[in-house]
Structures are given as C-alpha cells and as structure tokens.
Amino acid sequence: MIIPGIDAGNSRFKFAEPGVTGVPQLITNRFGEPFTPSAVFFQAEGPPIVGTEALNAGFAEPDRLVTNWKRSMGTDAVLHSSDDGTAYRAMDILAILLADAKDSIEIKTDQVVNEAVITVPANYTEAQKQQTIDAAAKAGIKAILLPHEPTAAALGNELHKRNNCTALVFDLGGGTFDVSIVRSTGNVCEIIATGGDPNVGGRDFNDRVGEKLLDEFENTNSFRPSKEKHPIFFQEMTQRIEQLKISLSIKTQSQIVLSCEGNQLNMSVSRDQFNSWVTDIAKKTIVTTEKVIAGANLDMSQIDEVYAVGGGSMMPIIKELLEEVTGKKVSRRCEPHVAAAMGAVLAGRIEYSRQGKSYKCGEVVLPAPVTILHDILSYSVGVMALDEQGNEVCSEILPEKTPVPSIQTRLFKLAQPDQTAVTIKILEGEDGKNADRCLSIGHFDLNGLPVRPDMIGRIEVTFSLDSNGLLTAKARDTASGKTAEMEIAYDYSGKNQDGSQAA
Structure with a gap:
C-alpha cells in the first residue's frame, strides 16, 4: 500500500509517491504521460473516459466533454447530463478523475491505494473542501489531508530544507x-x-x-x-x-x-x-x-x-x-509543474507523524519527517450575532490566519429574555461584516433552554478546525448544560445569505 500525493488541478492531474527512501517521485499515468488532462468525456455507451483520450473524443462530440470544472466545486451546478438523465456536478467529475488516478497509480506502482493526500486551493471554502473529501470517498479513496496548493508547492520545492x-x-x-x-x-x-x-x-x-x-x-x-x-x-x-x-x-x-x-x-x-x-x-x-x-x-x-x-x-x-x-x-530553482504533487507526499508524512502513526510505502516503514508544518486558515469564520444597533453581523470566532488545527471558544448572550431556543448560524466573513454579505456555512439549533429573564452571556460556542481546515461547531448552555453540535448541510448554490453570488 502507498499513500500518493495528488495535485488535482483544473487543467492537469499530477501524482507522486514517497518511494522506499521517502524522497517524493513523480508517477506517470498508465499511458506513461507525466500528467493527465483534467477532462472527462461521457460516451453514448460505456463508462466515461478521462485525460488525453477524452480530449480527443471531444473533438467529434464536444457536448459530451467536461473541462474547467474546478470553479464549480462547492456548488450544485450541473456540468453534464447523460443520455439517461443522470446529472453530473463538479464533485462527480472530480470523483471520476480521482478514480482514474487511483487506477493509474495502482497499475504503475503495483500497490493498493486506499488513502491519498489531495491538494486544494488555499481559498477553498468549507463546502468545497467537503465535496473534495466526498469525491475521494466516491472514488474509493480516503483523503487523509487536503494541503493548500501553495503550501504543498513550497514543500515540493524543498523550502523546508x-x-x-x-x-x-x-x-x-x-x-x-x-x-x-x-x-x-x-x-x-x-x-x-x-x-x-x-x-x-x-x-x-x-x-x-x-x-x-x-x-x-x-x-x-x-x-x-x-x-x-x-x-x-x-x-x-x-x-x-x-x-x-x-x-x-x-x-x-x-x-x-x-x-x-x-x-x-x-x-x-x-x-x-x-x-x-x-x-x-x-x-x-x-x-x-x-x-x-x-x-x-x-x-x-x-x-x-x-x-x-x-x-x-x-x-x-x-x-x-x-x-x-x-x-x-x-x-x-523552483519546479513549477509537479512541486505540489511532490509536496503533498511530504505533507501526508508530516500529518501521519503528527497523529503518531507509522507511514508505510509498500512494506517499508518510513521514518517520521523532522519537518513541522504550521498552516493557517485563509478566511475568517464566526457566528451571526446582533451588534449594538441590533444589526445582524458576523462575530468572529476563528479569525483569518488562525493556525490549523485549532480550537476556539466564545461566550454569547441570548437575543431576548426568556428565550428557550437559539439557532447558531455559521458564517464565513470578517468580524462586523453584515451577515447577508457573508457566506453561510451551516446552522444548528440549541433547544430546551430554561427560562431566565436575564440576558447574561451563557451560550458557549466552540469551533474546532481539523488538519484540513474543516469545521466542527458545538454550543453549550452554561446555565443548563444543554449541548448541540452542528451537522453541516452545505448550501452548494455558491450564494450569500441574501442570494447574491459569493465574492
């Protein structure tokens, strides 16, 4: 078994492995190409085809070819409808490309691929990251880490040395x-x-x-x-x-x-x-x-x-x-094209070491890297709250540049006396920004609160970021001990709360 690094680019897929020495090396696809064009062609009969073959088939039937899918990640935009009416979104396109990458890597290395490190843009939203993880799972891969592309590229260019x-x-x-x-x-x-x-x-x-x-x-x-x-x-x-x-x-x-x-x-x-x-x-x-x-x-x-x-x-x-x-x-000295895939391999080894796991390449256990990686959140995340004028705004809990992983807790007042329930709305946006101009991540309810006339700070909200920058939110009423946790139902429309397109 190996854990490859996959640079899932909008134009090209590149993948690398650690090798028995731990030095990342490029893996060609099963056709011997150093990269795979990020293109999917839907045949009238038979499974979708990928890469150069897909681009060639697209000359004859361009309506069956899907490229430039990456900006649609995190949305419900339909990029292709098959002859049987099946709708394919960006997540589905990514899943097809990842399944093809898995096949190529297994053929070229004669090793099973169950896990992988997959790079994502530094400005990816929670929804886009979650769809990447879901696409990988659909392809039979557990995404153990989603390093930011420039972070992976820095590692791939050996800045850590x-x-x-x-x-x-x-x-x-x-x-x-x-x-x-x-x-x-x-x-x-x-x-x-x-x-x-x-x-x-x-x-x-x-x-x-x-x-x-x-x-x-x-x-x-x-x-x-x-x-x-x-x-x-x-x-x-x-x-x-x-x-x-x-x-x-x-x-x-x-x-x-x-x-x-x-x-x-x-x-x-x-x-x-x-x-x-x-x-x-x-x-x-x-x-x-x-x-x-x-x-x-x-x-x-x-x-x-x-x-x-x-x-x-x-x-x-x-x-x-x-x-x-x-x-x-x-x-x-910079390697521009495959550095992200190479760096993804090292990022995976660093994450395994952080978790205290042994990282294997085939039957060889690789030593833990001496490098320590500190990444940061590229945007601010908070909850909707009322400001002094009664306006709905974002109240930051995790500011931009928060270290990843991280846990932060803040205490909030209820909006009115004798309130027995509260909805926690999670927003991506800067502190004090109007809530209707922020990107809505999700919401959850804390119910059954005991009636109290005072409005002291009693709702404790905790945000936890994992190694991928994915969020878990919990709320606790300090007066009663009641708790609730967010089950994210992402809005894949890519719009703000007011319906405008997210910036």
Whole structure:
C-alpha cells in the first residue's frame, strides 16, 4: 500500500509517491504521460473516459466533454447530463478523475491505494473542501489531508530544507490563483499569510486570447465562428492557444493558424502583443500578491525567494510583473509543474507523524519527517450575532490566519429574555461584516433552554478546525448544560445569505 500525493488541478492531474527512501517521485499515468488532462468525456455507451483520450473524443462530440470544472466545486451546478438523465456536478467529475488516478497509480506502482493526500486551493471554502473529501470517498479513496496548493508547492520545492528563508509562493493554476508567504526556520515550516482569487486562472487568459483571435479572424474573413455552429473549431483553437502560450514563453514571436468553413487566419503573434491582451488580468494577481505581503506585515526586502508555480505562472508577463513588484528574480530553482504533487507526499508524512502513526510505502516503514508544518486558515469564520444597533453581523470566532488545527471558544448572550431556543448560524466573513454579505456555512439549533429573564452571556460556542481546515461547531448552555453540535448541510448554490453570488 502507498499513500500518493495528488495535485488535482483544473487543467492537469499530477501524482507522486514517497518511494522506499521517502524522497517524493513523480508517477506517470498508465499511458506513461507525466500528467493527465483534467477532462472527462461521457460516451453514448460505456463508462466515461478521462485525460488525453477524452480530449480527443471531444473533438467529434464536444457536448459530451467536461473541462474547467474546478470553479464549480462547492456548488450544485450541473456540468453534464447523460443520455439517461443522470446529472453530473463538479464533485462527480472530480470523483471520476480521482478514480482514474487511483487506477493509474495502482497499475504503475503495483500497490493498493486506499488513502491519498489531495491538494486544494488555499481559498477553498468549507463546502468545497467537503465535496473534495466526498469525491475521494466516491472514488474509493480516503483523503487523509487536503494541503493548500501553495503550501504543498513550497514543500515540493524543498523550502523546508532552507533555514531562515521566507518565500513568496505565487500559484497560478488553470482555474484558480493563490499566493502564500512561507517561512522556514530550523525544522519548522510555517505559513504566515495566504490569499488568492478563485475567479482568476489560466482559463481567463485563454478566454481573452481566444476573443482577440476571433476578432482577428472576423476582420480577416468577415466571418466569425460560433460555439454553437462550430464546436470543433473552438476545441482546436483552445489547443492552439495553449501551444501559443508555451511558444511565447521561449520565443518572442510565434505563428498561429486557424481554419473554419474554408476561411483561414494565419497570424504572427508577438510576445508584446500577447501581453497587451492579458495585462489587466495579470495585474489582478499582482494586486492580490501585494495585499498578502502587506497582510503579513512584511516589505519586499524581507522576501528571500519568489517561487512561481502552476502552468499559468510560466507566461513571461507574470514573471515580469512579479519581478517588478518584488524587486527580486523569480527563482530558477523552483519546479513549477509537479512541486505540489511532490509536496503533498511530504505533507501526508508530516500529518501521519503528527497523529503518531507509522507511514508505510509498500512494506517499508518510513521514518517520521523532522519537518513541522504550521498552516493557517485563509478566511475568517464566526457566528451571526446582533451588534449594538441590533444589526445582524458576523462575530468572529476563528479569525483569518488562525493556525490549523485549532480550537476556539466564545461566550454569547441570548437575543431576548426568556428565550428557550437559539439557532447558531455559521458564517464565513470578517468580524462586523453584515451577515447577508457573508457566506453561510451551516446552522444548528440549541433547544430546551430554561427560562431566565436575564440576558447574561451563557451560550458557549466552540469551533474546532481539523488538519484540513474543516469545521466542527458545538454550543453549550452554561446555565443548563444543554449541548448541540452542528451537522453541516452545505448550501452548494455558491450564494450569500441574501442570494447574491459569493465574492
């Protein structure tokens, strides 16, 4: 048996194992590819197919192909409906991809996979994390840990072996963006600040470039292809854009050729032209980066290393802007593509050691790592309470940057005299923020309270974070000893309490 590290990316899946020496090493899929495209194709007959084969099948029947699923995690959005009426959501797509990863790892290593460490974006919500765990279970895998992607990437780039080093980890994936400040001191590797934007990723750059190419196609041919009438053209354009991005990361100019209904665009694209198309998107990532650095109470001179990871970070404009804002060269020692999968392996070993368990690779028991990992919560969590003006607001119990795992308790008053029941509403949001602008995580009731005319603080609310940052909430009435615990019923619509889309 082995416990692999799986980097479950929006564009690509990568996986790694510890090996008998404990040094993480990449596992190719069963076709010998170093990664598996995160694509699922639903056949008219037979089971879904995954990866490169799915992308190829999608050229003929694009309506049966699902890609770019990751931003829909934590929601109930239907991404595909099969011929028999079965609805597939992002969690189901992830489960299919994880089952395929499990098969590949077992074939390549000749070891059984019952557990795995699966990376997630640092800005994932409770619902998104829970759906990841549920998807893994559906694939026959117990997710023992969900390390944040930039945290895993820092470990995969062996930051823990560099004493007294503070690194900025800039992680631009296919669907999401995270940035973390990671400090290595002695044998302790700690996350001191983290942030991100779940609505920025490589797909946004691709979409922008696609629009510009369509404009050029229309200007040249007085004809504009549409997704409804020309789905194969758009599949091919997606591949051409990926090739263009790779080419322009090496050369200053590249050629792109597109054809549709006898019309053709044969265009030379320069790196400067490409940059002009996507500069505003790239600058969004830099604004977030500056906020994270400021939130860590650091200035640029205190950053020792800049790691750019994720496929999107390979675009020259990203490196240029990063170096401009930090005043430092992006590290050439950084492995950008598979570091998260490698680091996930080490994160799993660290977690096993923390729990006092023996970590095995096959029949070999690996020694406990000497590294201690301290991660943090990337958002604030609290309960709905009334402020002095009687407004419903979020009252923080676990502020942003709370260490993970953690337990915190706060005492609250009842809202009115002689109250016999209270509903504890759990919110994701900053202290004092209007409750209807916070993300609702769940709620539970504490009933049967003894009648009392006073309104002293008597409702004790305890939040417990596990190693994955998943929340358990308990409430106790100190006057009667009555207790209740939250059974989370997540709102997968991805909306705030007032129905607006969560930021």
